[in-house]
Amino acid sequence: MSNSLLDFDSVTQQLKNIDRRKKPKMLVVDDEPDNLDLLYRTFRRDFRVYKADSGMQALEVLSEEGEVAVIISDQRMPEMKGTEFLSQTVPQFPDTVRIILTGFTDVEDLVEAINSGQVYKYITKPWDPNELKAVVDRAAETYDLLKQRTEELNLAQQQIQLSATIVQITQEYQRIESALEPLATAIGQCFNGDGCVLQAVKDGALVGELGRYSSSETLPIALESDPFVKDAIASGEIRAWTNSASNPPPEGAEAYQSSGLQLHLVVPAVYQKEVLAVLSLQWQKSTNLEQELKLIHLSAQHLGVALKLIATNA
Structure with a gap:
């Protein structure tokens, strides 16, 4: 068999290897340029990091780039708070894992966001780099598990629909x-x-x-x-x-x-x-x-x- 030809097991392995080489996507959102640059430098080696300095700009980035694995957003930003921005991302990107950075005690906003599933965890400012990295690592693992579950459910539904279509065409x-x-x-x-x-x-x-x-x-x-x-x-x-x-x-x-x-x-x-x-x-x-x-x-x-x-x- 030519080297260009791949059997079932070989192509499966090749697709796995291609997927492993891709860095997961991350979006960091903060209205303070220094914090934004620090977040970018912290995670750029392990993620494809996109930056936004407001909730509105972050929504535009997601519209252009699609789903990301992790979003880190500041809570106190002009025009749109972090929890408000994150709540708008849930319907389209339910598997994305969301982290809030806060230097204030916005207890009601944070508790509501966490309880409704909009926020995975909150980190207080100034944050400890090691703590934030550990939280992000767990968030990325959580995202992978959620995506796997979603893909398995979609695949099962896809199989049912396609099988029904083949049967219908066979009868017609x-x-x-x-x-x-x-x-x-x-x-x-x-x-x-x-x-x-x-x-x-x-x-x-x-x-x-x-x-x-x-x-x-x-x-x-x-x-x-x-x-x-x-x-x-x-x-x-x-x-x-x-x-x-x-x-x-x-x-x-x-x-x-x-x-x-x-x-x-x-x-x-x-x-x-x-x-x-x-x-x-x-x-x-x-x-x-x-x-x-x-x-x-x-x-x-x-x-x-x-x-x-x-x-x-x-």
Whole structure:
């Protein structure tokens, strides 16, 4: 197998390693420039730190950058108190862990914020650097646990919805060539793919019937000459390619670079060791699929059963 080709276990490990290399995000909010710079310098080695000097600016940063793991906010700021700012972040970013810095005894505000789940912990000014680092380390661990729980719940719901969709399509369509397009669309949308192809296979080779889904002008790429597709059909196992300087597309797959492809998964739909179709999922952006790989693999197994049922009932 080419070094560019990855089996199921290998791509899972690679996605884990990529995710570990990314620093978690942190937002620090304080109207005092010296405190803001100190917080930035304290955590920049372990986090991607974003700064804001007011609650309003902090909301703008979150709107642009998306979810962060930890927010550290001063309590006493002009126009908007820290607890007021943090309360506005809860609906959109429920897993973010929030820490308040306070030099005042705003007991009522802090108790209400902590009891309502808006604030994880408060630190009094002037803070002890070691204490603050320890609190932030625990906050980051808490965030990781919350994200894992949320992802597991979302994945379970995603699995139920996709399985129901595959069953519904199986019941509605009497011919395989008619079912391929709605199946490709359902799967492409489920996994936020930029392109998706589901193409029928007969006697170990691609045949003309296929379904396409695309949210991109340059995807999906065709599968006929793709060496990854040929290998997936021959082996009956998932194959993947991730774009990197050390992993250029192999000969025959030059369209990967011209289309801006970053990640390509090829999953055979198998029924009783017979490959009935091949599913190609394509992304133009870096995507963490560590949690979803098993669901993608399971969906391909469901596809194999669904396509066999359609063929049998035709």
